[in-house]
Amino acid sequence: MARVLFLGGLGRSGTTLVERLLGELPGVCALGEVVHLWQRDLRDDERCGCGAKFSACGFWRRVGALAFGGWHNVDVDRVHDLRDAVERTRHIPRLATAVEAPEEVHEYAEYFTRVYAAAAEVSGARIVVDSSKHSALAHVLRWSNDIDLRVVHVVRDARGVAYSWTKTVARPESDGSAEMTRYSPGRSALLWTAHNAAFGLLSRRGVPVRRIRYEQFLTDPRAALRELADYAGVPVTDADLGFLGDGYADLRVGHSAAGNPMRFSVGRLPLRRDDAWVRALPTAQRRLVGAVCAPMLRAYGYPLNPAAVPQEA
Numbered sequence: 001m002a003r004v005l006f007l008g009g010l011g012r013s014g015t016t017l018v019e020r021l022l023g024e025l026p027g028v029c030a031l032g033e034v035v036h037l038w039q040r041d042l043r044d045d046e047r048c049g050c051g052a053k054f055s056a057c058g059f060w061r062r063v064g065a066l067a068f069g070g071w072h073n074v075d076v077d078r079v080h081d082l083r084d085a086v087e088r089t090r091h092i093p094r095l096a097t098a099v100e101a102p103e104e105v106h107e108y109a110e111y112f113t114r115v116y117a118a119a120a121e122v123s124g125a126r127i128v129v130d131s132s133k134h135s136a137l138a139h140v141l142r143w144s145n146d147i148d149l150r151v152v153h154v155v156r157d158a159r160g161v162a163y164s165w166t167k168t169v170a171r172p173e174s175d176g177s178a179e180m181t182r183y184s185p186g187r188s189a190l191l192w193t194a195h196n197a198a199f200g201l202l203s204r205r206g207v208p209v210r211r212i213r214y215e216q217f218l219t220d221p222r223a224a225l226r227e228l229a230d231y232a233g234v235p236v237t238d239a240d241l242g243f244l245g246d247g248y249a250d251l252r253v254g255h256s257a258a259g260n261p262m263r264f265s266v267g268r269l270p271l272r273r274d275d276a277w278v279r280a281l282p283t284a285q286r287r288l289v290g291a292v293c294a295p296m297l298r299a300y301g302y303p304l305n306p307a308a309v310p311q312e313a
């Protein structure tokens with residue numbers, strides 16, 4: 001049975017960085033955002049984290065062969081139909097309260113669990129990491145009997161998330177002029193609340209959920225990674241954390257299938273908190289996001305007054 005660490009949370013909360021650091025640990029294989037594999041990789045043949053086109057990456061070719069007898073056997077239209085039928089945020093209340101899931105939920109989950117099991121076998125890893133983030137997918141996966149699912153719920157200050165969503169970020173993997181999606185602060189505030197609440201719901205359904213604050217993670221990455229590794233069941237030694245230096249990480253090439261452009265970073269990556277929003281997010285927007293997200297910001301231990309946010313770790 002594949003052991004899966006699912007990184008969840010609203011986008012721009014730091015899941016890619018957390019995944020990259022986890023991927024450096026022995027016994028861990030980081031897969032990127034598997035939720036996007038069907039469209040962006042199978043259909044659009046975008047680039048893997050290793051730089052090769054998906055179809056040319058040896059790792060993913062072996063995974064496809066083992067999971068499905070070759071990727072050509074995957075009916076991407078069927079995957080998309082299933083996703084539309086079961087993996088939407090609006091389906092979460094139904095997924096969370098159902099006594100038995102509809103057949104489509106099991107069928108959709110099966111596509112993912114086959115990828116996880118094959119990736120574990122090909123890599124020899126004891127745990128695979130899926131940083132798909134989507135809370136609805138985590139609710140789907142909880143119905144699978146074929147995986148040992150452990151969720152890491154990554155939260156970041158809603159105002160930092162909102163600021164990040166207003167910025168333009170190019171998508172290098174598409175080899176075109178495509179940019180990542182942008183959201184207005186009001187919209188991202190609503191999404192932040194909904195997605196984070198969905199992970200709280202998941203934990204009340206008996207799924208192991210470990211919540212981490214991204215800012216806290218960056219304050220002491222060594223201690224934070226050690227705790228996550230324990231949670232994942234792959235305890236690490238000091239030597240295993242040798243890739244972490246004072247304020248940086250040395251990253252090797254990975255095979256992340258999809259996600260934030262940081263998945264292509266190789267070599268020395270600075271690790272520092274990005275609190276630019278404290279100065280750069282206009283006051284009206286900061287207040288709006290703070291008001292919408294106040295109950296959960298408070299619950300997660302974030303100060304409502306940004307002046308109280310430490311500027312440096």
Ligand SMILES: [Zn+2]
Pocket residue numbers: 048049050051052057058059060254255256
């Ligand atoms: Zn690759």
